[in-house]
Every structure is written in C-alpha cells, then in structure tokens.
Amino acid sequence: MSLETLVEKWLDIDKNERTRAEIELLRREGKTDELLARLGSRILFGTAGLRARMEAGFSRMNDVTVIQASQGLAEYMLEESLSTGSPKVVIGHDHRHNSARFAKLTASIFLLKGFQVIFLGDGVVPTPFVPFAIDRCGAVGGVMVTASHNPAADNGYKVYWGNGCQITSPRDSQIQEQILKNLEPMEAVWDYDRVLETYADSVIYSREEIAKAYHKSLCKHLIKSKITSQFRAVYTPMHGVGLEQVLVAAGNLGCELEIVTQQAQPDPDFSTVKFPNPEEKNALDLAMETANLKGIDLVLANDPDADRFSAAVKVAGKWRQLTGxxxxxxxxxxxxxxxxxxxxxxxxxxxxxxxxxxxxxxxxxxxxxxxxxxxxxxxxxxxxxxxxxxxxxxxxxxxxxxxxxxxxxxxxxGISALTxxxxxxxxxxxxxxxxxxxxxxxxxxxGFFKECNGYYVVPRLDSTEKIFNSTIRSSQKNGSYEFPHTIANYRVVAWRDLTLGFDSTTPDNVPVLPVDSSSQMITVVLEPTFGSGSIRFTARGSGTEPKLKVYIEATANSEAAASALAKDVWSVLRDSWFKPLEYNLKEVV
Missing domain, CATH: 3.40.120.10 (Alpha-D-Glucose-1,6-Bisphosphate, subunit A, domain 3)
Known part of the structure; x- marks a missing residue:
C-alpha cells in the first residue's frame, strides 16, 4: 500500500480535527519518513494491551486506535462471555492527557455493542480499582486507560479479563484478530457524550461505591487494627492519582502522612520529575527534601496510577531507597x-x-x-x-x-502495599x-542475596532478537539444543530458554514455565571457577519498551562478596554478550 493511500485511509476514518491536522501537516511538509513511521505499521495488541505515544497514526495512541481496539475487544468478549443478558464491563482512567476522552470512547463502543458499563468516572481512579470492581460486580472484563509510569507523551489501554487478572496469551493475539476484523469506526461513537446520554440506563457511575468497598476490603484483609507507634511519614503520589485513596487508607490505620505538595495533585505533564517512576534514580529527591525539613525518617511513594509502591528509610542520618x-x-x-x-x-x-x-x-x-x-x-x-x-x-x-x-x-x-x-x-x-x-x-x-539489575536501550526492537540469536545462542547446532558450559570464568550450572523451550534441569529438558516464541528470555545459573558462591540471572526483551533487561542476583558467604559477584557478572555479560559498542546499545545500570 502506497504512503499516499495510507494517508487517505487515515483521513477517511479519523474525525478528530487535531489528529487529522497532524497528518495533513506532515503530508504538506513532505515528511515521508515520519508519515511512514506513524501509518506504515499498526499498534499491536499484546498482553499489556496497548501503550504508545499520543499522536496521529495507526501505530500510535489516539481516538482511532482506541476505537478500533474497543470494537475488537467488545466483539471478542461477546464471543467468549458466558453471562446471560447484557454483559458487564468495567472502565476506568487516570489523569493523563486524553485519558478521560479515551475512556468515554471505550465506554461508548461497549454501550453500542450491548454491554452494561460500570464506569469508574467521572473522575480519576487508581488502576487497582478496575480489577477490584471486576471481581465485585461480576464483570466479563475491564479496561483501564493509563500508561502507568511512562513519559507524559504516552498513554495506554490495559485490559483485564473476568477473573480480575490482566490477559495472557493467546487471548492477546485472538483480540488482535478481532480488532483487524473491526477497523471501521462506528459512526455514532464520535459523539460519545450523546451515546452516554442515550444509553444512560446501561451506565453505572460507581466510582464512590467502588472506593468505599475497596477500603472496606482493605480493612478486612490488611488493616484489622490501628497502628500504635506515633510516627509520621512523607508521601508522594508522583503527580498521579494515589493521594485521595492513600489518605483514606492511612486514616483507617491511624497514621499521619505529610504530603509532597509539589507532587500532590494529578499533573499529566509530571512537571517536577524527568521520568514519573519512583523506581528511578532521583525520583524521590523532593520527598526526601520534604522529610528532611520536617524531621521525618520514612518516605513512601506510588507511581502515577498507584499500582506500584516504593519506600525510602533514613537510618543514621542517611537515606536508603529500598529496591523492589x-x-x-x-x-x-x-x-x-x-x-x-x-x-x-x-x-x-x-x-x-x-x-x-x-x-x-x-x-x-x-x-x-x-x-x-x-x-x-x-x-x-x-x-x-x-x-x-x-x-x-x-x-x-x-x-x-x-x-x-x-x-x-x-x-x-500500590495502595495495599503502602498499607x-x-x-x-x-x-x-x-x-x-x-x-x-x-x-x-x-x-x-x-543467606546473602545481592542484585545488580539494569538494562540496555536498543536502537530497534529487532536488535534484541539479533543479540539473542547471533551471540547468546551462538552454541546452537542443527537438530539439538546446545548451550555454553562456561561464560568467561564462570561455569554454567543451569540454562533455561523460554523462547525456544529448553531447560537443562528437567528430565526431558522441557521447561515447567510456559514457553513464548514471540519474546526473548533466557535464565542461567552460574558458579565462579575462582571461589564459592552462586549467581542466577535472566536476560529478556521488554514487551513494552525498546529495552533489553538483565536481572542478576548473587549469593555468597557475605554481603560484600555477593555484591561483588553480581557486579562482576554484569561486566562479563556486557563484554561477552551484549557488546554495547558493536550493537549500539545504551547501558543503564
């Protein structure tokens, strides 16, 4: 299909004036590479749903791709649903740019397809409210519009099944097939306010009800009694949606929280942090400054959609951010x-x-x-x-x-974890x-366990596959699975490849964990030839980002020895396998 045909195809179906104008401007300016990047491929529906930059184009997050995904998902749920009458679906959203709009477009599609919509709006909710509401309401599934801790320019579409869990394979590919069969947007959906009004009897606005039920459940399962020590903690929602619900949970515990005022309210631009992920270095700097000013030794944080949790403690005058x-x-x-x-x-x-x-x-x-x-x-x-x-x-x-x-x-x-x-x-x-x-x-x-985790930013998603096949699996021979028995000065004790389906530790060499040929993942256990200890590491390609992730954990007879082993294996793998200069990788560790 020619680029001009792709442009016309987009303009034929997109009714959003802003995103139409983006494509028209790119065409006028002759930016063919950018047009091809946006229109030449389609955003794929995976086990994480959808996640991409918010721009015009079939490979981005926008009205068109949200509508198409919703139409395919609704059809798939109708086929798979065992419910009688109108099936229920839960829809919620965070505070990012376009999140409310994408959620209403999604709700409109499901209403037009005959669903009853449990809408956790108007208003933002933490991501955990969606699986909780699915379980409570007996829904066939749910959608949370969020990009979690991604940069401000991104958004996402996270899908849960009727058991309150995120979808797994092969549902993702089956949903993708339905999306491709339902690409023409339903005309009525563009006026989503009218759809919501027309089908008002099929919409249940249950944000407050679900919030109350969630905190009642939290008290039953996790709180049970108030804390007895008189201490304060500093909390940051990282410009996200966690503050309102965390204050309720802390109140039920009887704990006093000091809030990082600069990060307290939902801010889709995440104005005080380079990257809105509390796991990242320096992300908790403002919270620690607040704690220092108030004489507090505990910092707590959620990521923007409040499904992750981080903490830092001050001991002997020094801050230590705890790892996951x-x-x-x-x-x-x-x-x-x-x-x-x-x-x-x-x-x-x-x-x-x-x-x-x-x-x-x-x-x-x-x-x-x-x-x-x-x-x-x-x-x-x-x-x-x-x-x-x-x-x-x-x-x-x-x-x-x-x-x-x-x-x-x-x-x-992240809220229950904080509790x-x-x-x-x-x-x-x-x-x-x-x-x-x-x-x-x-x-x-x-035992002494120390980690050295990091990742490599890859220039292209297919770079990861090349590294795994050309370098990591270089011992492969036709007809049988072969793996190296040494890596530098380490013996290979165990080798598991969940891409090709091999495990050296099982009698039949078949892994116990599921195999997925579409993703790269190898786990290895090493022993040093120069001393005692054991190292276990996993290398895998990220499913949502252009990253090759490496997780290394060593055990030894002291904390220092374990830490040294983990760091040494990182260096060995970098030089033997990942070769940043050769493969044009950016190392982050």
Whole structure:
C-alpha cells in the first residue's frame, strides 16, 4: 500500500480535527519518513494491551486506535462471555492527557455493542480499582486507560479479563484478530457524550461505591487494627492519582502522612520529575527534601496510577531507597512472622522468575510453599487464582519492579502495599529495629542475596532478537539444543530458554514455565571457577519498551562478596554478550 493511500485511509476514518491536522501537516511538509513511521505499521495488541505515544497514526495512541481496539475487544468478549443478558464491563482512567476522552470512547463502543458499563468516572481512579470492581460486580472484563509510569507523551489501554487478572496469551493475539476484523469506526461513537446520554440506563457511575468497598476490603484483609507507634511519614503520589485513596487508607490505620505538595495533585505533564517512576534514580529527591525539613525518617511513594509502591528509610542520618527485591523480602519476612505455622503450610508466596530468590529461602525456612512465574502480574495473578482454587491461600506475591500483590486483588496494588508497609514499620518501631537491621538479619538467617539489575536501550526492537540469536545462542547446532558450559570464568550450572523451550534441569529438558516464541528470555545459573558462591540471572526483551533487561542476583558467604559477584557478572555479560559498542546499545545500570 502506497504512503499516499495510507494517508487517505487515515483521513477517511479519523474525525478528530487535531489528529487529522497532524497528518495533513506532515503530508504538506513532505515528511515521508515520519508519515511512514506513524501509518506504515499498526499498534499491536499484546498482553499489556496497548501503550504508545499520543499522536496521529495507526501505530500510535489516539481516538482511532482506541476505537478500533474497543470494537475488537467488545466483539471478542461477546464471543467468549458466558453471562446471560447484557454483559458487564468495567472502565476506568487516570489523569493523563486524553485519558478521560479515551475512556468515554471505550465506554461508548461497549454501550453500542450491548454491554452494561460500570464506569469508574467521572473522575480519576487508581488502576487497582478496575480489577477490584471486576471481581465485585461480576464483570466479563475491564479496561483501564493509563500508561502507568511512562513519559507524559504516552498513554495506554490495559485490559483485564473476568477473573480480575490482566490477559495472557493467546487471548492477546485472538483480540488482535478481532480488532483487524473491526477497523471501521462506528459512526455514532464520535459523539460519545450523546451515546452516554442515550444509553444512560446501561451506565453505572460507581466510582464512590467502588472506593468505599475497596477500603472496606482493605480493612478486612490488611488493616484489622490501628497502628500504635506515633510516627509520621512523607508521601508522594508522583503527580498521579494515589493521594485521595492513600489518605483514606492511612486514616483507617491511624497514621499521619505529610504530603509532597509539589507532587500532590494529578499533573499529566509530571512537571517536577524527568521520568514519573519512583523506581528511578532521583525520583524521590523532593520527598526526601520534604522529610528532611520536617524531621521525618520514612518516605513512601506510588507511581502515577498507584499500582506500584516504593519506600525510602533514613537510618543514621542517611537515606536508603529500598529496591523492589528488598521490599519484597521485608513483606515476606513480616508475613512469615504474622501467620501461624498452620497458615504457612497451606499458603504460597509467589514472585516472577526475574525477582529475588530470597523469598524462596524465606518460604522454605518457615514452612511455606513457594512458586515462581513468568514476568508480569498477569502470570502471578493467574497462578494465585489457580492455587486458591486448589485450596491454598496466597497472602503475597511480588515482582522486583516495585509491584506487590495482596488479597483480595489478583494484581499489583500500590495502595495495599503502602498499607502493609506502614503496619510493618510500626512493628519495627515497637521492637526497636528498622528496615536496614531487618534486612541484615535476613541475610544472616536466609543467606546473602545481592542484585545488580539494569538494562540496555536498543536502537530497534529487532536488535534484541539479533543479540539473542547471533551471540547468546551462538552454541546452537542443527537438530539439538546446545548451550555454553562456561561464560568467561564462570561455569554454567543451569540454562533455561523460554523462547525456544529448553531447560537443562528437567528430565526431558522441557521447561515447567510456559514457553513464548514471540519474546526473548533466557535464565542461567552460574558458579565462579575462582571461589564459592552462586549467581542466577535472566536476560529478556521488554514487551513494552525498546529495552533489553538483565536481572542478576548473587549469593555468597557475605554481603560484600555477593555484591561483588553480581557486579562482576554484569561486566562479563556486557563484554561477552551484549557488546554495547558493536550493537549500539545504551547501558543503564
């Protein structure tokens, strides 16, 4: 299809004057490369739904692609739904530019397709409200319009299934097929206010009801009683939507929060941070400054859609921002002390395979069960549901990227994580200890685990595939799977390839975890030839960003030795595998 045909195709279906003007201007200015980038490929629907820059074009987030996605998703849900009568769907949105508009367009499509819409507007909501509402209302699925902690120019379309979990394969490809069959926008949807008015009897505006039910559930499952120590904490919602709900949760706990005023209100431009992710370096600087001014030793943060949680503690006059793995261990250690031996024996701790194995050690030492999953809460949440159906309890699951799951939601929830952290912090104060001392005692009890995680920014998405196939899998031979038995001065003890479906540790060499040929992911266990210790690392391509991510965790007989091993393996992999100069990669570690 010629570029001019693509331009005309866009202008034929787009009724939004702003995005039409973008394409018309690019055509007048002769910017063919930009036009081709926007129109020559289609934004793909994956297990994370949609996420892209907000611009005109079939490969971007805009009215047209949101309408097309909604039409395909609605048709797919109608085919798969077992409900009688009008199926229900939950729709919510955050505060980003166009989020409310995209949510109303989505709601209009579902109304026109015969759905009853549980609309968590008008007004913004945290992402965890959508899976919670799906469970509470018996919906067949839901959509949250958010780009989480992506840059301000991005937006996204996150899809949940009727079990309150994000979708997994093969639903993503099946939905994509339905989208391609339903590309012509329904004419009526462009006047979404009229659609919402016409179908008013099928719209339930339930933001306040869901908020009240959510906090009632939080009290039942996670709060139970007020904290007893008199302490204050500084909180930042990172220009996002978390403040209102966090204040309710803190009030129910009896805890006083000081708010970072510059970041308190929803700001779609994220004006005080370069990147609105509390995991990033310097993201909590303003919060720490606020805490210093007020003499407070605890900083808490959510990402903009409040499904992730971060914390920093001040000990002996120095700030320490806790990593996702450290927070995950602290939660697991805390729950292991809170639950009875009987409860632990019928419980599972869960985390993703790229997260710390320290939680596995906690589970083993305390008589709890443990299992790891593929990367992403779509896998952690679905595994929790499967275990609960088998009679087990899942009090906790986590991923190193500051995502934490507590009952009853089967997805990450930054508000519930903050709530549990406050309870845990209160317990430390009562015992006269702190987070750093608990981490240290944990090392002594369960082993010294230290991480060195980072990523490489790749120039093109296909660069990741080239690196994996040309360099990492260079030992491959026709007819059998071969892997290297040494990497520099390290012995390869175990090798698992979840792209091609190989695991050296299983009797038949078939992985226990699901295989996905569309994504690159290899996990390796190493032992140094020059001493003691063990290193486990995973290299994988990101599904949503142009990044090749590397997660390294080492265990040794001291914290310093474990840290040195993890850092050395990063250097070894950089020089042996990733070769930033050769592949034009930007290293971030």
């Amino acid at each position: 793995n450290e927070i995950g261990f602290l939660f697991a250690d805390y729950l292991a002390s809170e639950l009875s031996p009987e409860q632990l024996s019928r419980s599972y701790f869960l985390n993703s395979t790229v997260s710390s194995q320290m939680i596995k050690a906690v589970a083993a030492k305390n008589g709890c069960n443990y299992e790891d999953t593929l990367t992403g809460f779509k896998w952690i949440g679905n595994k929790a549901i499967d275990l609960e159906k088998s009679g087990y309890e899942v009090p906790f699951g986590f991923e190193e990227a500051i995502g934490f799951m507590f009952p009853p939601i089967h997805d990450k929830d 549990v952290f406050l309870r845990m912090y209160d317990g430390w104060l009562q015992k006269g200890t702190n987070a750093i001392e608990v981490l240290q005692s944990g090392f002594e009890k369960y």
